[in-house]
Amino acid sequence: MEKKYVMALDQGTTSSRAIVYDRQGEVITSSKREFPQYFPKPGWVEHNAHEIWGSMLAVIAHALSTANISPKEIAAIGVANQRETTIVWDKHTGDAVYHAIVWQSRQTADICDELESQGYADMVRDKTGLLIDPYFAGTKVKWILDHVEGAREKAERGDLLFGTVDTWLIWRLSGGEAHITDYSNASRTLMYNIHEQKWDDELLKMLGVPRSMLPQVRPSSEVYANTVSYHFFGETVPIAGAAGDQQAALFGQACYDSGMAKNTYGTGCFMLMNTGETAVKSKHGLLTTLAWGIDGKVHYALEGSIFVGGSAIQWLRDALRMFRGAPDSEDYAQRVESTEGVYMVPAFVGLGTPYWDSEVRGAIFGLTRGTEKEHFIRATLEAIAYQTKDVLSAMEADSGIELKRLRVDGGASTNNFLMQFQSDILGVPVERPIIHETTALGAAYLAGLAVGFWESKDQIAAKWQIDKRFEVNMQEQQRRRMYAGWKQAVEAARAFKPHKA
Ligand SMILES: Nc1ncnc2c1ncn2[C@@H]1O[C@H](COP(=O)(O)OP(=O)(O)O)[C@@H](O)[C@H]1O
Numbered sequence: 001m002e003k004k005y006v007m008a009l010d011q012g013t014t015s016s017r018a019i020v021y022d023r024q025g026e027v028i029t030s031s032k033r034e035f036p037q038y039f040p041k042p043g044w045v046e047h048n049a050h051e052i053w054g055s056m057l058a059v060i061a062h063a064l065s066t067a068n069i070s071p072k073e074i075a076a077i078g079v080a081n082q083r084e085t086t087i088v089w090d091k092h093t094g095d096a097v098y099h100a101i102v103w104q105s106r107q108t109a110d111i112c113d114e115l116e117s118q119g120y121a122d123m124v125r126d127k128t129g130l131l132i133d134p135y136f137a138g139t140k141v142k143w144i145l146d147h148v149e150g151a152r153e154k155a156e157r158g159d160l161l162f163g164t165v166d167t168w169l170i171w172r173l174s175g176g177e178a179h180i181t182d183y184s185n186a187s188r189t190l191m192y193n194i195h196e197q198k199w200d201d202e203l204l205k206m207l208g209v210p211r212s213m214l215p216q217v218r219p220s221s222e223v224y225a226n227t228v229s230y231h232f233f234g235e236t237v238p239i240a241g242a243a244g245d246q247q248a249a250l251f252g253q254a255c256y257d258s259g260m261a262k263n264t265y266g267t268g269c270f271m272l273m274n275t276g277e278t279a280v281k282s283k284h285g286l287l288t289t290l291a292w293g294i295d296g297k298v299h300y301a302l303e304g305s306i307f308v309g310g311s312a313i314q315w316l317r318d319a320l321r322m323f324r325g326a327p328d329s330e331d332y333a334q335r336v337e338s339t340e341g342v343y344m345v346p347a348f349v350g351l352g353t354p355y356w357d358s359e360v361r362g363a364i365f366g367l368t369r370g371t372e373k374e375h376f377i378r379a380t381l382e383a384i385a386y387q388t389k390d391v392l393s394a395m396e397a398d399s400g401i402e403l404k405r406l407r408v409d410g411g412a413s414t415n416n417f418l419m420q421f422q423s424d425i426l427g428v429p430v431e432r433p434i435i436h437e438t439t440a441l442g443a444a445y446l447a448g449l450a451v452g453f454w455e456s457k458d459q460i461a462a463k464w465q466i467d468k469r470f471e472v473n474m475q476e477q478q479r480r481r482m483y484a485g486w487k488q489a490v491e492a493a494r495a496f497k498p499h500k501a
């Protein structure tokens with residue numbers, strides 16, 4: 001049967017998706033399923049690794065059956081995943097020994113404080129391009145080995161495997177044959193030397209993680225293994241691409257040249273700038289990370305990470321029950337002219353770039369008796385844009401490049417109010433492509449390139465098409481005034497020190 005399609009598996013923080021593309025890069029079918037989030041203690045976020053896997057299998061089956069596609073027509077599968085989320089499982093039974101500890105989770109804050117006090121920060125920064133922060137996988141692995149009874153002994157005997165979500169899915173899809181990850185995911189673990197591209201003994205010793213748990217690190221575009229036929233409806237299909245979702249989005253946005261940047265508005269927001277074959281060291285709280293490995297080379301990126309973006313809207317929906325669907329937030333925000341001085345700081349799990357403050361918690365300022373739900377919703381959307389301005393300022397300072405436009409994508413980028421306000425507050429036009437799910441598209445491109453389904457990055461770049469360009473429509477003076485209010489709100493939130501429960 002002719003190989004007409006590539007399938008991308010996009011395993012995000014809140015949902016799993018399977019999307020099938022044809023050779024033109026058009027979406028043929030797509031299926032999405034949300035799965036449970038667990039918040040066992042304040043600031044902790046966990047998933048069940050088996051529920052992640054189950055949701056992935058369900059969307060694969062649903063996508064294929066609704067479009068009546070045979071797995072025989074799939075040339076390759078690419079995986080993009082929520083990054084840093086950590087799974088440790090028994091290699092004999094396939095059972096996870098603990099929940100997946102999600103990237104947002106702060107449960108390793110004490111471990112991080114201890115490593116800081118032992119003076120590891122500079123070494124970590126130099127080798128990994130990261131900071132000692134609960135965000136990254138390394139301290140999560142340590143936490144599992146320290147807290148799950150018998151786990152450390154098992155790990156030392158070589159019975160346990162570690163993986164980020166890409167590794168877990170590929171291990172499962174391949175029936176336990178491939179225990180691998182790609183450069184971009186490895187670069188988020190706190191255990192990988194991004195300059196030498198190898199797992200680092202000094203870092204492993206610092207975290208007490210046995211080397212036998214670690215996956216092999218491979219390029220982002222390469223055939224790793226085939227699916228086992230019982231998971232893939234009687235067929236074996238090459239698994240041929242993998243990247244962390246933010247790097248996959250950079251690839252899907254065709255940001256192939258040094259200096260090109262994108263911002264993805266999903267659960268969190270992540271701005272990445274391609275810096276080519278140079279690892280740029282940040283002086284302003286950005287991360288240095290591997291963008292991808294392809295064609296025998298690695299590319300680096302500078303990254304600004306915002307922990308709470310679209311999930312603040314989800315919180316308004318689910319916890320405060322302010323509306324039924326996230327898209328409703330756009331209409332509510334536009335029913336008022338402004339927030340009337342209300343600022344919301346959605347620091348539910350601390351703040352990332354440029355503050356890197358694990359202690360700070362969410363806050364709202366400027367309430368009056370006249371404050372209504374609409375102001376609250378508008379302030380929450382505006383907070384996403386302010387956080388992005390914090391990141392862009394750091395990016396421009398570190399790279400010396402003044403952005404002429406910002407490419408955007410992700411679920412919340414469909415919100416026109418947010419995108420217009422983003423452009424206004426940055427003072428830079430915002431460009432949204434027709435396909436705003438560029439994470440999955442990037443994974444599909446990486447896999448398709450590996451099997452010759454697409455020929456080159458140039459061929460892919462020519463497919464990028466704009467949906468809407470949001471032009472700047474705010475005076476400089478107003479922008480400054482509003483942004484100064486945000487900075488004040490962040491400082492006030494950081495000054496508040498709640499009692500620890
Ligand atoms: N129209 C919208 N306006 C604001 N936020 C939205 C909108 N649509 C989706 N979101 C938010 O975007 C997030 C989903 O985006 P998505 O790219 O699917 O995220 P992820 O990959 O992190 O699961 C959710 O947190 C949701 O609340």
Ligand SMILES: O=P(O)(O)OC[C@H](O)CO
Pocket residue numbers: 011012013014081082083084103244245246266267268269
């Ligand atoms: O699930 P997303 O799309 O919000 O992405 C999560 C990031 O990969 C975390 O680093």
